[in-house]
Amino acid sequence: xxxxxxxxxxxxxxxxxxxxxxxxxxxxxxxxxxxxxxxxxxxxxxxxxxxxxxxxxxxxxxxxxxxxxxxxxxxxxxxxxxxxxxxxxxxxxxxxxxxxxxxxxxxxxxxxxx
Amino acid sequence: xxxxxxxxxxxxxxxxxxxxxxxxxxxxxxxxxxxxxxxxxxxxxxxxxxxxxxxxxxxxxxxxxxxxxxxxxxxxxxxxxxxxxxxxxxxxxxxxxxxxxxxxxxxxxxxxxxxxxx
Numbered sequence: 001x002x003x004x005x006x007x008x009x010x011x012x013x014x015x016x017x018x019x020x021x022x023x024x025x026x027x028x029x030x031x032x033x034x035x036x037x038x039x040x041x042x043x044x045x046x047x048x049x050x051x052x053x054x055x056x057x058x059x060x061x062x063x064x065x066x067x068x069x070x071x072x073x074x075x076x077x078x079x080x081x082x083x084x085x086x087x088x089x090x091x092x093x094x095x096x097x098x099x100x101x102x103x104x105x106x107x108x109x110x111x112x113x114x
Numbered sequence: 115x116x117x118x119x120x121x122x123x124x125x126x127x128x129x130x131x132x133x134x135x136x137x138x139x140x141x142x143x144x145x146x147x148x149x150x151x152x153x154x155x156x157x158x159x160x161x162x163x164x165x166x167x168x169x170x171x172x173x174x175x176x177x178x179x180x181x182x183x184x185x186x187x188x189x190x191x192x193x194x195x196x197x198x199x200x201x202x203x204x205x206x207x208x209x210x211x212x213x214x215x216x217x218x219x220x221x222x223x224x225x226x227x228x229x230x231x232x
Contacts, residue, residue, distance in 0.1 A: 033220075035222075040224075040225075041224055041225070042118075042205050042207075042222035042223050042224045042225050043159075043205070043207075043222040044222070045219055045220065045221070048219070058219060059219075059221070088157070090159065092159075102149065102161040102164060103159075103161070103220065104161075105158060105159035107157065107158055108157050108158070
């Protein structure tokens, strides 16, 4: 049981390049999330997916797109990377049947855009 | 709009002492939930404790307890008998519409860096 996995762990992009961050969970959770964490700050929600086939914007969706490929996988795409998108990206999943609605987080992807 | 405020950017505490990390929140939704997460220097996010807005008693999990004062809109985390391994960033977070879809938005505060002195 790996929990939430993310690939890659580290990535350096040049301004204008594109890339996709991958996230997968093996806990059979319905809901998945993408956050970014800038240095010294809390997490900000980019997009989330309540269930397979649905996605919704969070606090900071501009410059990103997402795909809920199936129940397990939720990817985040940067179409044209900008230095302002340098951050650590976390994927998370949750299940409403748990009393605490807690989110389980992946280890993060550290992205640098030069 | 919902908002989480953590006013202590950093704290130093002597080992074995109790510590209180402050969190205030703002929401117009009568149904919400409050979380605390720990982020060690390794970077992972670790769930600590949860409090629902309709819960009658304050939540406790081992050495962690949540001092929930609904009228004051505060949800402070109390760590008893602090240990060196408690040194980390601590984030308070809130979700509205408790009891609805698990995909309700969760908003995080800016965090408090706790350092435990031996």
